[in-house]
Amino acid sequence: MQVYKTFFKIAKKYLSSCIIYFSIFIVLLIAMSKLGTETTNSRFEADTVNFAVIDNDNTTASEALLDYLTGKHELVTLDDYSNESLQDYMYYEKIEYVLIIPDGYEANLLSGKTENIISHSMRTDSAKGFFFNQDVNAYLDCLKLYLGADYSLSEALDATKDTIEATADTKPESITFEEKNNNIVSGMTSYFQYMAYVMMSGLIIAVSPILITFHKRNLQERLACSSTAVRTQSIGIGLGCITYCIAAWLILMVVAMILYRPENMFSETGLMFILNSFVYTICITLITLIIGSFNLETNALNLISNVFGLGTSFLCGIFVPLWYLSDKVLIFSQFLPTYWYVKNINMISGASGEAFSKATYWNYIGIEAIFIAALFAIFLLANTQRKKKAI
Amino acid sequence: MAHIILLSWKKLFRDKVNTFWILCFPIVLGTLFNLAFSNLAKDEKMSPIPVAVILEDDEYADALEATIDEITDSTDPMLDPTYCTMDEAMELLEAKEITGILQSGEQVSLTISSNMTNDTLNQSILQAFTNEYNMQQDAIINILTTHPEKIADVLDNFETGTDYNKTVSLSRDDGASPFTQYFFNLLAMTSLFTAVGGIKIATENQANLTPLGARKCVSPTHKLVTLVSELIATTTYEFLLNIIGFCYLAYVLKVDILSRFPLSIFSLFISCLTGVSLGLFIGSLGQKQAEFKQGMVFAVTMPMCFLSGLMIGNMRIVIEEHCPIINKLNPAALISDCYYTLATYESLDRFKTDIITLIVYTCIFILFGFLVTRRQKYASL
Numbered sequence: 001m002q003v004y005k006t007f008f009k010i011a012k013k014y015l016s017s018c019i020i021y022f023s024i025f026i027v028l029l030i031a032m033s034k035l036g037t038e039t040t041n042s043r044f045e046a047d048t049v050n051f052a053v054i055d056n057d058n059t060t061a062s063e064a065l066l067d068y069l070t071g072k073h074e075l076v077t078l079d080d081y082s083n084e085s086l087q088d089y090m091y092y093e094k095i096e097y098v099l100i101i102p103d104g105y106e107a108n109l110l111s112g113k114t115e116n117i118i119s120h121s122m123r124t125d126s127a128k129g130f131f132f133n134q135d136v137n138a139y140l141d142c143l144k145l146y147l148g149a150d151y152s153l154s155e156a157l158d159a160t161k162d163t164i165e166a167t168a169d170t171k172p173e174s175i176t177f178e179e180k181n182n183n184i185v186s187g188m189t190s191y192f193q194y195m196a197y198v199m200m201s202g203l204i205i206a207v208s209p210i211l212i213t214f215h216k217r218n219l220q221e222r223l224a225c226s227s228t229a230v231r232t233q234s235i236g237i238g239l240g241c242i243t244y245c246i247a248a249w250l251i252l253m254v255v256a257m258i259l260y261r262p263e264n265m266f267s268e269t270g271l272m273f274i275l276n277s278f279v280y281t282i283c284i285t286l287i288t289l290i291i292g293s294f295n296l297e298t299n300a301l302n303l304i305s306n307v308f309g310l311g312t313s314f315l316c317g318i319f320v321p322l323w324y325l326s327d328k329v330l331i332f333s334q335f336l337p338t339y340w341y342v343k344n345i346n347m348i349s350g351a352s353g354e355a356f357s358k359a360t361y362w363n364y365i366g367i368e369a370i371f372i373a374a375l376f377a378i379f380l381l382a383n384t385q386r387k388k389k390a391i
Numbered sequence: 392m393a394h395i396i397l398l399s400w401k402k403l404f405r406d407k408v409n410t411f412w413i414l415c416f417p418i419v420l421g422t423l424f425n426l427a428f429s430n431l432a433k434d435e436k437m438s439p440i441p442v443a444v445i446l447e448d449d450e451y452a453d454a455l456e457a458t459i460d461e462i463t464d465s466t467d468p469m470l471d472p473t474y475c476t477m478d479e480a481m482e483l484l485e486a487k488e489i490t491g492i493l494q495s496g497e498q499v500s501l502t503i504s505s506n507m508t509n510d511t512l513n514q515s516i517l518q519a520f521t522n523e524y525n526m527q528q529d530a531i532i533n534i535l536t537t538h539p540e541k542i543a544d545v546l547d548n549f550e551t552g553t554d555y556n557k558t559v560s561l562s563r564d565d566g567a568s569p570f571t572q573y574f575f576n577l578l579a580m581t582s583l584f585t586a587v588g589g590i591k592i593a594t595e596n597q598a599n600l601t602p603l604g605a606r607k608c609v610s611p612t613h614k615l616v617t618l619v620s621e622l623i624a625t626t627t628y629e630f631l632l633n634i635i636g637f638c639y640l641a642y643v644l645k646v647d648i649l650s651r652f653p654l655s656i657f658s659l660f661i662s663c664l665t666g667v668s669l670g671l672f673i674g675s676l677g678q679k680q681a682e683f684k685q686g687m688v689f690a691v692t693m694p695m696c697f698l699s700g701l702m703i704g705n706m707r708i709v710i711e712e713h714c715p716i717i718n719k720l721n722p723a724a725l726i727s728d729c730y731y732t733l734a735t736y737e738s739l740d741r742f743k744t745d746i747i748t749l750i751v752y753t754c755i756f757i758l759f760g761f762l763v764t765r766r767q768k769y770a771s772l
Contacts, residue, residue, distance in 0.1 A: 016683075017683050017687075017690075020686075020687070020690050021686070021690060024690050024693065024694060027694075028693070028694065028702075031697070035703055035706070083561045083737075084736055084737070084738060087735055087736065090561070091708075091731075091735075092708055092712075093708050100559065114553055115554060116554060116557040117556075118556050118557070119556065119558070120556055120557070120559070121558065121560060121561045127512055127515065131515055131519055133556055134519040134522075134523065135522075136555065136556050137523070137555060137556065138519075138522055138523040138527075139526075140553075141523065141526070141553075142526045142527060142530045144553070145527065145530040145531065145534065145545055146533075148545045149534045149537075149538045149541040149542070149544075150538065150541055151538075159533060160530070162533075163526050163529045163530050163533065164526065166529050167498060167522065167525040167526050167529055172500075172501040172514070172517070172518050172521070173500065173502045174502075174504070174505045175481075175484070175502060175503070175505065176504070176505045176506060177484075177485045197702075205686070205689065209686075296408065297408060297409060298681075298685045298686060299409050299412070299587045299685050300409060300412040302584075302685065302686065302688075303412040303413070303415075303584070304412070305689075306416070306420070306693075307415075307419050307420055307423075310420055310423075310701075310702075311419065311420060311423040313702070314424055314426075314427035315423055315427055319427075319702055319703070320427050320428070324430060325427060326429055329426045329429065329430065332426070350506060355486065355487060
């Protein structure tokens with residue numbers, strides 16, 4: 001109990017910096033959960049594209065192509081069409097695609113020289129441009145069919161226009177199947193997902209300085225010759241650390257309740273998210289205890305917390321969804337508890353396409369529990385080694 | 392001055408744990424970033440899209456079946472069809488075993504599930520396929536009606552997959568990966584983390600914070616000389632460590648950051664200088680211990696890096712829409728923008744603006760640090 005109380009006396013000394021860290025991380029968490037998911041998913045959808053055109057041909061054929069594209073996408077008129085301006089507009093997503101119709105487009109169309117008849121530049125971090133290309137190809141394929149059947153240019157353009165009108169109604173029908181867990185409030189999934197990053201970085205950076213105080217050489221030597229058993233000391237520090245981390249987790253849960261309302265948080269899905277995050281918090285607490293066992297300086301600690309926080313976030317599906325990672329990376333990620341935490345979230349929310357099952361949920365929780373056992377063993381080992389060294 | 396620089400270098404070099412971590416930081420994180428983006432950056436062969444095909448009892452069914460069989464028999468098939476009834480197809484769609492249902496008819500119709508939010512790419516591909524198929528089917532039917540004698544020629548001469556639309560690059564670098572900007576932000580973060588070195592300079596020159604500061608305060612060396620010498624030593628030392636990280640990203644991970652090498656290295660130097668002077672500035676504020684101030688470096692730089700897009704790629708764009716001034720003032724955004732403009736633009740105007748803003752920051756930070764730490768008098772220590 002004495003060591004446990006001492007832990008909080010030291011924690012009090014670091015309270016001001018902890019409050020600053022947590023305030024910053026909570027603001028980051030709220031911002032990330034608001035922005036994250038929508039931006040990742042929208043990158044891979046076919047959608048209306050903002051495009052600009054440099055039409056050097058200015059003929060009936062080029063205008064017909066533009067009419068067709070304007071019907072499906074948003075033509076943006078720019079003040080300046082220089083390379084640099086176009087790059088700027090493209091970078092800030094004012095436009096996503098630049099279509100260049102060269103002089104001689106109509107003539108080439110009539111003579112059948114359709115290879116590379118037009119050119120384009122587009123943003124490559126989104127699939128939108130590729131679908132815009134598909135639309136252009138579909139139009140030119142159709143026009144080419146009519147021209148091949150000896151239609152005159154104006155007849156072919158008109159016929160293509162009719163075809164477009166005739167097929168305009170074939171939008172896909174979207175069906176929503178009823179799922180057991182579709183009462184998830186928008187943003188709650190992202191909140192719990194990004195919480196893994198915040199907990200990993202935040203707890204290591206905030207709790208490790210307290211742990212390191214215990215491991216300073218002079219204090220370590222004094223503790224080693226005290227009447228309190230080494231085991232009692234370790235248990236006191238461990239319990240102190242767990243209490244501290246659970247308190248931090250509770251704060252994040254309170255924030256979540258404010259954001260997503262208690263009735264959603266205490267729904268079946270909400271409780272599953274909460275339990276998953278609790279088990280994960282224990283994992284991180286143990287990682288923090290292990291890192292705290294080494295007598296590191298604040299700077300090194302801060303860098304380590306970033307390596308752990310950012311590294312696992314990129315590899316375990318927090319900043320880049322798991323289904324976009326390569327199989328080789330996923331094999332490596334499976335050795336990290338964050339992977340199973342995120343996988344569970346994806347399954348509960350249905351984001352990954354994995355069908356929800358309670359058995360799988362408990363399996364993933366079980367795997368996180370195995371990590372807890374393994375990390376606890378490492379912590380005990382590191383602690384014993386350190387004590388031996390101190391004596 | 393040279394003597395102080397030499398001694399500072401020695402002191403920095405002897406701090407092996409910090410040196411190791413500063414060196415490791417970009418290398419480890421860069422490797423992890425590279426692993427995470429490896430799959431997104433390369434043009435991977437796409438696996439066939441599972442799709443249910445329902446053939447109605449009409450003349451259009453044969454055409455759809457023939458087209459799908461042709462696609463399936465190709466060396467790199469786009470579709471993986473299952474021919475079945477509507478009920479079976481709906482079951483498959485509900486079980487998320489297929490991406491969509493194609494149903495033959497005068498117009499081929501596509502049905503998708505809104506529950507499959509992670510499969511939007513494949514859904515969009517199916518949508519594009521359906522659209523293209525319907526347009527071609529309609530065109531062929533029209534030609535059959537109006538020019539039936541030409542239909543054989545048309546079909547013989549018609550080859551889908553003609554490359555109509557050539558890709559041209561507007562930037563200097565044709566093959567730049569869109570994920571390079573994460574590495575630009577990583578470089579910005581490592582440069583700003585050199586602020587920890589600046590914190591040490593500030594606290595080790597304040598007599599009320601460290602015993603070393605107290606000894607330095609009674610020495611006859613001019614404060615400006617001490618500060619400037621230590622600033623030069625720390626900046627050059629951290630710069631050298633950062634160059635190793637930069638070279639690792641460029642030569643080992645093959646990240647596209649080598650365009651205009653001298654200017655990139657110059658940007659790295661200026662950003663390290665800004666980082667160290669930011670540390671000097673934070674270190675000069677208040678009476679807190681060095682550990683607290685080091686923590687503050689991270690508390691200040693992490694939000695900066697978040698705003699410049701380290702965690703969410705298009706953060707800068709969101710900011711540009713809502714509050715563009717942040718992008719022009721945020722040091723992390725300015726540093727990553729330096730690398731971006733060097734890789735993208737022929738003109739160096741924007742690069743110059745970024746560098747000048749960073750230099751102005753550096754001057755303000757150093758001036759403030761010097762004014763706060765000079766001529767301090769203590770009643771007792």
